[in-house]
Amino acid sequence: MSLSVSRLYKLIVPKYPAPRTTVEDGSSPPLKLGILGAAAIAPRAVINPAKLMPDKVQVYSVAARDAARAKKFAKDYGIPRTHDSYEELIADPEVEAVYIPLPNGLHYEWALKCIEKRKPVLLEKPATSNAEQAEKLFAIAKEKDVLVVEAFHWFFHPAAKLVKDIVSDTENFGEVEKFEGSLCVNNLFKDDDIRFKFSLAGGSLMDVGCYPISWMRYYLGENPTAARSLEHEVYPKDAKIDGFASVEYTFASSDKKKGAVHCGLKTPWLTWWRIGFISKLIIASGKKDLVYTMPIAPHVYHNISIRDIATGKIENRSCIVEGKEAWSTYAFQLEAFADAVKGGKDVPLFSNEDSIDNMRAVDMAYRAIGLPLRS
Ligand SMILES: NC(=O)C1=CN([C@@H]2O[C@H](COP(=O)(O)OP(=O)(O)OC[C@H]3O[C@@H](n4cnc5c(N)ncnc54)[C@H](OP(=O)(O)O)[C@@H]3O)[C@@H](O)[C@H]2O)C=CC1
Numbered sequence: 001m002s003l004s005v006s007r008l009y010k011l012i013v014p015k016y017p018a019p020r021t022t023v024e025d026g027s028s029p030p031l032k033l034g035i036l037g038a039a040a041i042a043p044r045a046v047i048n049p050a051k052l053m054p055d056k057v058q059v060y061s062v063a064a065r066d067a068a069r070a071k072k073f074a075k076d077y078g079i080p081r082t083h084d085s086y087e088e089l090i091a092d093p094e095v096e097a098v099y100i101p102l103p104n105g106l107h108y109e110w111a112l113k114c115i116e117k118r119k120p121v122l123l124e125k126p127a128t129s130n131a132e133q134a135e136k137l138f139a140i141a142k143e144k145d146v147l148v149v150e151a152f153h154w155f156f157h158p159a160a161k162l163v164k165d166i167v168s169d170t171e172n173f174g175e176v177e178k179f180e181g182s183l184c185v186n187n188l189f190k191d192d193d194i195r196f197k198f199s200l201a202g203g204s205l206m207d208v209g210c211y212p213i214s215w216m217r218y219y220l221g222e223n224p225t226a227a228r229s230l231e232h233e234v235y236p237k238d239a240k241i242d243g244f245a246s247v248e249y250t251f252a253s254s255d256k257k258k259g260a261v262h263c264g265l266k267t268p269w270l271t272w273w274r275i276g277f278i279s280k281l282i283i284a285s286g287k288k289d290l291v292y293t294m295p296i297a298p299h300v301y302h303n304i305s306i307r308d309i310a311t312g313k314i315e316n317r318s319c320i321v322e323g324k325e326a327w328s329t330y331a332f333q334l335e336a337f338a339d340a341v342k343g344g345k346d347v348p349l350f351s352n353e354d355s356i357d358n359m360r361a362v363d364m365a366y367r368a369i370g371l372p373l374r375s
């Protein structure tokens with residue numbers, strides 16, 4: 001039997017290429033990222049940011065439930081490959097990491113499938129449908145040693161860290177006692193949107209509330225122990241979906257410590273104006289208070305205003321990184337994710353434990369407003 005060069009090559013080259021590490025100049029080739037679903041958020045979250053860092057990330061492929069839809073999406077956004085199903089994309093050895101922007105109710109299932117194939121995951125928020133799923137998911141990720149990062153993009157913008165530094169300086173700022181945060185995207189989505197489907201783990205607390213809850217936990221540096229409803233309204237077309245929710249949390253460390261969270265997809269107009277246009281957070285000690293305007297999108301606009309309660313003096317601050325003025329929260333997030341996957345760097349998060357705790361606080365809020373947990 002003659003052994004041709006090509007047959008010999010097939011025999012000695014492994015079926016799956018070895019992980020791509022370094023090229024001749026010592027640098028790493030860009031991370032090949034695959035996207036599950038031709039989702040509306042994908043251009044903002046990964047496709048456009050990847051263009052800012054072509055040496056670090058290449059959006060390599062997209063898969064959709066409908067192959068033609070994936071092809072159109074790939075053409076529209078200049079993505080070189082498509083896969084005909086989510087399974088195929090995950091199984092492709094060329095795909096080094098996966099971005100999951102599926103409806104919330106599918107996060108758990110698909111993140112688990114990626115872990116099975118040992119693919120690191122950038123997983124859209126909220127990580128799962130409920131805390132029980134989050135506990136299981138992150139336990140499996142840990143056991144299999146696969147990186148799963150919940151895409152809480154706000155956290156990766158340096159303004160978030162600046163605010164943390166300011167309020168952690170207790171000598172100057174005082175002991176933080178109160179938090180109030182809001183995110184409302186009023187009437188932005190149509191009634192057939194995934195956000196209004198209980199079967200896909202929709203709802204205001206899931207979609208937008210998870211952000212102010214994450215801000216609260218981060219800036220107060222503590223997990224809540226109880227929650228009560230301040231006010232809430234169900235979505236008129238499905239009583240299991242919260243159209244708007246306003247919840248107050250309490251904490252074990254002090255009776256004085258309180259965290260209020262407001263979120264809405266259908267917020268009553270007057271309430272919306274009262275709690276702050278789109279997104280705002282307030283952190284207060286007895287000595288000072290800080291208002292961070294637009295913590296959800298500091299790259300669009302933000303302001304950090306610190307007021308000394310005794311003197312009334314106000315200091316305004318903001319945070320722009322030289323050379324990265326055009327970087328969005330998503331770009332900072334994508335860079336951190338790529339650096340972790342390719343460079344073995346730690347992701348400066350918001351750990352997996354935080355993602356679990358955040359889901360616990362979301363569940364706590366659902367119990368407080370008397371709506372069923374998502375599944
Ligand atoms: N980080 C951020 O700023 C944002 C995060 N998000 C999060 O991203 C996720 C997706 O949100 P968004 O992009 O607005 O949603 P879209 O509805 O635009 O995208 C969801 C994708 O999920 C796929 N899908 C699979 N199964 C279903 C199903 N049964 N019903 C509907 N869609 C399905 C569809 O992909 P296919 O193409 O295969 O049909 C669709 O493209 C959510 O988890 C949301 O919370 C959303 C917006 C902003």
Ligand SMILES: O=C1OC[C@@H](O)[C@H](O)[C@H]1O
Nearest residue numbers: 125185189195207208296
């Ligand atoms: O950042 C966001 O703003 C709008 C929301 O509906 C979306 O899901 C969220 O992630």
